[in-house]
Amino acid sequence: MSARARKQSAQRWLDRALAENQPFSQYRKFYWNLIRVVRSRSSILEIPSGEFPANVHRLGPLVRALAEIARRRKHWISMPELWDNTETSPWRQFRSLMRHLFERYPAPDFLAYHWMTRRPIEWGHYLYLHMAEGFSVRRFMPRSEIPISPQAAKFIRDVPPHLGPYSGLRWAQIRGMGGSIELANCIADHTILRDESTDEPFWESVLRFVIRNALLSLVEVMEIIHFLNEQKFEPGEDVWGLGGGPLPLQPDLTLKGRTLRSLRRHMANWRDDVLRKRPELAKKTFDWPRTEIAPLVHQDGDAKWLIFELLSDRALKLEGVAMNHCVETYVGECLGRKSSIWSVRIQRSGTPKRMVTVEVDPRTKQILQAQGKCNSTPTAESKLVIQRWAEQEGLTMSTTD
Incomplete structure (x- = not known):
């Protein structure tokens, strides 16, 4: 396929995506006016060079984000025609557009950039609009189950821009507890706590434990979180193996009264510990014939x-x-x-x-x-x-x- 043919195919794909994502009639004129301004004043919808269709994949989330912005017309504080774009990067241009349209007060970057992700969380949009109006994250309803203390709220604008709503709140929670930036980055990026959990009080105690034991390496922090999640929340069949059953092995596991030394010992010997409490796990449930190899x-x-x-x-x-x-x-x-x-x-x-x-x-x-x-x-x-x-x-x- 020639360069010209590739460009034509990409343009047809983009035109079709814009048409397929247009909102209902009451917002349609605002949507197409927004698209016209974006095309004339920025490179947000500019087709990147490269082989089709790989070169237009990044545009899909942007098109959907622009459609969502049009649906939020009642929250606009200024019209697109008045946008004075001075940025060169498409991502920074998008961030500039969000500021122009919505922000009476500065909102966190991570919530603004979340509009451009492939699978945005709807309440993340509401939280962005809430903060763009100047309201505190602690007054947001519906709130995430991740607790945001007054101390955590102070860090909400420092959340790294690549994090999503859940992981961003987790990052601020850790910083508010006194955790380092490195620890917050590690947990919010690389553990199951980047998402909301079903037992936030337990995980809050875990976070306080790892922050209190500041000499822990980040690798060991990840190992502790992984271990606790497996033992307390994952099916025993997945953790122990056949015969472990559908329920967690240690649903009552807690860090109350534990020291770092005792937790490390339990992590090293957990099979012995569990087997003493649940001897039925050692019962034979499957067997197989001998091979031809002699003992x-x-x-x-x-x-x-x-x-x-x-x-x-x-x-x-x-x-x-x-x-x-x-x-x-x-x-x-x-x-x-x-x-x-x-x-x-x-x-x-x-x-x-x-x-x-x-x-x-x-x-x-x-x-x-x-x-x-x-x-x-x-x-x-x-x-x-x-x-x-x-x-x-x-x-x-x-x-x-």
Whole structure:
């Protein structure tokens, strides 16, 4: 397609989008007058260079935003014809237009730019108009469930412009609590708290906890929020694996009385903690037949080594709890015969001690991985025993192991 043909196709697409998004008759004349002014005084609707249709994708949200602006005609404080545009960037031009049409008082940039997003939240429009009239965010109804204190309201105009209404309010909430800009950016951008939650009092306690423990790294903050959300709100089936059930594993989980040290310990040992409270999670609910690979019993001095296949989801859960890794999530692969899980143990006296968990592909007879406790590298002694077993059964080692 030639450059001229691409431009013509893009222009037809834009003309069709403008026509399809025009509002009802009572606002239609204001809409087309707005479009005329925007085209004559800015590059907001200018077709960017590039291959069609990729080059016009950014214009879709802008067209819808202009239609929404026309529908809010009763909130205009000035007519488009009086707009004095001095900006060069389309995005800044749009922001200038919003100021001209709506803002008796300066409104936050993040609420103005939200009009241009692909999926705008309607109450975000109302909040923008509310603040453009000069009213406080704390007087806005309907309000988000995210609490905005007087301290948080002071930061509402400092919210980064790329954030949406929910994440923007979250950012201001964190800053109002005394959180740093870096912490507010991290949580509002990269965690589930960028959206409104179903239990804001709980998450407020979490935010106060991470702010109080100021030495936490941002990575650990994200890990804590992810962990708490999984344990308290996500279905157990998704977190624990098959047999976890539809309800959360720890719906009563709270940070009340917890220290950072105790929370870290619980995050590292949560499977043991949950299993003690809910022993039914260790009950066998699925099993599968043995593979053709034989187990190993090897005597080495006073030590007896055993390698045997785990054949139920209960066995995988117990192995995962004891070894502190995620082998219990392999139930589906084992049922589908895509994986075979083996436990390597040593017995010198008493109960055999778990040393390594091994995954084998039963179709190719390849050892895919061998992990010690907490996904550590197996000891040299364990590796020798696994090698002996591999030679006995004709198993090959993965090149990535």
